[in-house]
Structure formats: structure tokens, C-alpha cells
Amino acid sequence: MDWFVAPEYATSRLVFQRALAGVYLVAFLSAALQFRALLGRRGLLPVPRFVARVPFRSAPSLFQLHYSDRFFAGCAWAGCALSAGLLAGVDSLVPLWGAMLLWLVPWLLYLSIVNVGQTWYAFGWESLLLEVGFLAVLLGNDEAAPPVVVLFLLRWVLFRVEFGAGLIKMRGDACWRRLTCLDHHHETQPMPGPLSWFFHRLPRPLHRVEAAANHVTQLVVPFFLFAPQPVATAAASLMIVTQLWLVLSGNFSWLNWITVVLALSAVAFPAGPRPVADAPVWYRVVVLAVAAVLVCLSYRPVANMVSRRQVMNRSFDPLHLVNTYGAFGSVSRVRYEVVIEGTADDVPREEAHWRAYEFRGKPGDPRRWPRQFAPYHLRLDWLMWFAALSPAYAGPWFGTLVERLLENDRATLALLRRSPFPPNAPPRYVRARLFRYRYTTWRELRETGACWERTYVREYLPPTRLSGAAQRP
Known part of the structure; x- marks a missing residue:
């Protein structure tokens, strides 16, 4: 043998x-x-x-x-x-x-x-x-x-x-x-x-x-x-x-x-x-x-x-x-999410008409139920989770992401589930805010239909616009 x-x-x-x-x-x-x-x-x-x-x-x-x-x-x-x-x-x-x-x-x-x-x-x-x-x-x-x-x-x-x-x-x-x-x-x-x-x-x-x-x-x-x-x-x-x-x-x-x-x-x-x-x-x-x-x-x-x-x-x-190898050597007790929003208004006041970008996999709209994507890997969505843990994780790329959103860059928008702005009318300003998310209870789910409840924590990135020659009139 x-x-x-x-x-x-x-x-x-x-x-x-x-x-x-x-x-x-x-x-x-x-x-x-x-x-x-x-x-x-x-x-x-x-x-x-x-x-x-x-x-x-x-x-x-x-x-x-x-x-x-x-x-x-x-x-x-x-x-x-x-x-x-x-x-x-x-x-x-x-x-x-x-x-x-x-x-x-x-x-x-x-x-x-x-x-x-x-x-x-x-x-x-x-x-x-x-x-x-x-x-x-x-x-x-x-x-x-x-x-x-x-x-x-x-x-x-x-x-x-x-x-x-x-x-x-x-x-x-x-x-x-x-x-x-x-x-x-x-x-x-x-x-x-x-x-x-x-x-x-x-x-x-x-x-x-x-x-x-x-x-x-x-x-x-x-x-x-x-x-x-x-x-x-x-x-x-x-x-x-x-x-x-x-x-x-x-x-x-x-x-x-x-x-x-x-x-x-x-x-x-x-x-x-x-x-x-x-x-x-x-x-x-x-x-x-x-x-x-x-x-x-x-x-x-x-x-x-x-x-x-x-x-x-x-x-x-x-x-x-x-x-x-290894996974989840530590487990977070609280969930934070970065929500990116844009506005076409001339002045980025708090009362301006801010509209949220929706990602494919990461939580956003509290009423939107999570989808199954694995084994397919949504890389930007995963890194957005790390970005919510600490801005240091997003330092090398988050600013460029905001710039691409201000440009309505087609390749970048293809990574998202939905952009609130039409292709020929990009936002004038983009901002990011940090929210705390938690799952709703059975009672809250029946009453609201939302699987998430979220609470505003702080500003993650102040309203930002393109500068110099790239700025829109």
C-alpha cells in the first residue's frame, strides 16, 4: 500500500x-x-x-x-x-x-x-x-x-x-x-x-x-x-x-x-x-x-x-x-454608524434639506431590514463599520470618499444602494453624522415596523464642499 x-x-x-x-x-x-x-x-x-x-x-x-x-x-x-x-x-x-x-x-x-x-x-x-x-x-x-x-x-x-x-x-x-x-x-x-x-x-x-x-x-x-x-x-x-x-x-x-x-x-x-x-x-x-x-x-x-x-x-x-487567524477577540457593546448626507442648498444650515446616502449592507434607514450578501464582500460597507468605531480607521480614504460623492462619481456611487441626487445634479455640500443604533424590541417592531432605533451622537464631518476650480458655481 x-x-x-x-x-x-x-x-x-x-x-x-x-x-x-x-x-x-x-x-x-x-x-x-x-x-x-x-x-x-x-x-x-x-x-x-x-x-x-x-x-x-x-x-x-x-x-x-x-x-x-x-x-x-x-x-x-x-x-x-x-x-x-x-x-x-x-x-x-x-x-x-x-x-x-x-x-x-x-x-x-x-x-x-x-x-x-x-x-x-x-x-x-x-x-x-x-x-x-x-x-x-x-x-x-x-x-x-x-x-x-x-x-x-x-x-x-x-x-x-x-x-x-x-x-x-x-x-x-x-x-x-x-x-x-x-x-x-x-x-x-x-x-x-x-x-x-x-x-x-x-x-x-x-x-x-x-x-x-x-x-x-x-x-x-x-x-x-x-x-x-x-x-x-x-x-x-x-x-x-x-x-x-x-x-x-x-x-x-x-x-x-x-x-x-x-x-x-x-x-x-x-x-x-x-x-x-x-x-x-x-x-x-x-x-x-x-x-x-x-x-x-x-x-x-x-x-x-x-x-x-x-x-x-x-x-x-x-x-x-x-x-x-482569529475573529471577534473583543466584542463591541454599543453600535455606532456613520450616516453620510448631502444637500443641494446654497447654505449648509441644520434646517437645510439634507438627504442620506444609502449603503447596500450597512445599517442606515432604521426601517430598512438588513439583507443577506455573504459570501459576497461589500468592502466599503465593512470599512464604514470600522470608521464608526474611530475616525482613525477612515483617515486615509474618508475624505476622498466625500470628494467623490460631491462629484457624483459613477464608480463610487455604484458601491452604494442609492444616491439621493441625480447624475447631473451632484450635492453642493456633504456631511457625516454619528448615530448610536440599537435593535428595536418586539413591541417597537410591531408598532413602528422599524428594526433599528437610532440616536444622534455628534458631528462626524462638518458640511464640506469642493474647493478651487473643481467647485460648482
Whole structure:
């Protein structure tokens, strides 16, 4: 029996690869539809400005060699096309080396995007997709059975995702130790979903059960991933159920879905057709050599994970090959939202006719119920949540956002749900105000139909208009 391969995991590999291709497709689609306003030449954080000050070795990317908005769009849409092809199974139609190249290309394309994505791509799920996507290159296709070492590395990633998240919670916020964090989390999370209001209104004892179950899933269950079957399948299945619960409770981009994809690689599906050819020598050498490098690179993430000063979502190499993860090490008790408004009046008095811009995902109109967007990632909406926590988070880009709104910039407005101003009549002034939001009670919901109640806190940005030659008459 060949120690190098595990033919019984052929179906697991197939399910894993098709699911991963689906996540890639969503990621590239998000990039293709949002990059121009966020990263383009006239974006809020332009790529050309970034690559001018950051060397290639610190952020390797195709866009370090050449950038234009058209080239970025071409790369993003090419990633969509290739992901769709992989989802359809084109990698099974080519030789083993061809399949590996097919999986390598989307990894290279997405690495290029993430490494110039700046704060818009500074989320753990970006590095997680790259780490998992790189391992997918080594899985090959039906010409050879799945390598045992790669299957082990996939479980190793899943272990670090779950166990690291569990540790950061226990260390980061006392409410996790008291089992009270979920009294607040569903209301204060970055982007609530359509069921988040109902999750928040669950009885508090059930919130305690939720928190305790989370600790068990993240701090105990991960160790069973390395147990023999069917124990490993049971552990992975429990993680999948937990992640689907999180999918129902909020919008966390593809964080939950990529974790589900990882867990699928550990599930022992009923046996299907198995590869009969022996793994070629060159394939064995490549897999073992790369695996040895990845094991060595695991030192710093592990050291971080066991450290009392553990940090979340950090990449320790510019290729994002082995990273550290974690989420919600601390939970906000109060929700703040920045509401951006514009007016066409000549004088920006308080009694002027101010009209609010509506975002797609973040709360705005108290009567508007949250929508489900995940696994699609609304990047500006997520950063607006951070902006409400502290203006420092928005310092590099918020002023430019206001300028683009004053210009009625088409690409920027495309990121929003609704602009209150017609294309040919931009606002004369734009301002931002900070509100405290809370979920309504059952009684308030029945009486008003609003899921949110909000209270004005303070001015976030005073009325601002274009200056100089760009100012409208």
C-alpha cells in the first residue's frame, strides 16, 4: 500500500476543489465589480500610489510590474472565468501538471490583488483563501490519488483557524469567559443579516449555550481532526454545522464558507471511482518539498497562537502561505454608524434639506431590514463599520470618499444602494453624522415596523464642499 496517497479521499478532494472554486469565483467577482472605486487610478486608495512606495519584495504582485484599470479588470474577470471553469471541472480534463497549473493561476491572480488591496483587503479571509488556494495546487486531479501530506496540511489550516479563534476570544474579552458576548454580538457585528435581529432577541440563557458551544467547537473539537475516521469526519461535521449557524446569523463575507470548504476535505465521503495510476516521482518530490517549506513557515503562526500577546489575522510572509487567524477577540457593546448626507442648498444650515446616502449592507434607514450578501464582500460597507468605531480607521480614504460623492462619481456611487441626487445634479455640500443604533424590541417592531432605533451622537464631518476650480458655481 502506497503511503504517499489516500485513494479513499478522492471524493473528498473533488468536493473540496469544486467548493473552493466557488469561493474563488465570488472573490474575483467582488474584486471585478468594486476595484475601480476602491483601488483604481481615481480610487479611494489608488494602486499606482501604493506600488510607488512599496517594493515588490514586500508585496509581490503583477500590478507592481504594470498597472492600469483595464489590466486590473482583465485580471479580475480572468479569475472569474478560470474559477468558473474549475467549478465545472476543467482540471479533470487535463494532465496532472496541467491541473496544477490551472489551480496555480487563480492563486497568483488573487495574490496580486490582495497584495495591493491595502485596507480593503486587510481581512483574515483573504489570507485564508490564499493559503487554502495554494494547497489546492498540490492536490492534483484524478491522475493521482490525493497526497496524505496535503490532506494533513488542510486539516492543519482548519485547526489553526478554529483553535486560534478560540484562544483569541478567551484572551481578548472577559465576556467570552463569562459567556455573555452574544448578548451584544448579533447587534454590534460589522454587517448584520436578515436573521440577526431574531438571533439577538433569543433568550439570554440560549446565548450562554451559544457561547459555550462555540468554545467547545473551537478549543476542543479541532484536536479530533487528527483522529482516525469516523472521528475526524464527526469533528469536521460539527464545525460545518457551527459555521452554517454563523452564516444564518450575519454577513461575514466568505469566512464561514471557506471554513466549511476546509472541513469538507476532512470528511470521509462514500467511496467513488478511485485513481489507479501511481503518483509520478516528480509530483511526489514537489509535494514533499513544498510541504516541508510550509511546515517550517508554521513556526511563527504557532508561536503567535500560543503567545499571551496573540494577534489576529496576520500574514508572516508576503505570499500568504501560512498565516494566523482569529475573529471577534473583543466584542463591541454599543453600535455606532456613520450616516453620510448631502444637500443641494446654497447654505449648509441644520434646517437645510439634507438627504442620506444609502449603503447596500450597512445599517442606515432604521426601517430598512438588513439583507443577506455573504459570501459576497461589500468592502466599503465593512470599512464604514470600522470608521464608526474611530475616525482613525477612515483617515486615509474618508475624505476622498466625500470628494467623490460631491462629484457624483459613477464608480463610487455604484458601491452604494442609492444616491439621493441625480447624475447631473451632484450635492453642493456633504456631511457625516454619528448615530448610536440599537435593535428595536418586539413591541417597537410591531408598532413602528422599524428594526433599528437610532440616536444622534455628534458631528462626524462638518458640511464640506469642493474647493478651487473643481467647485460648482
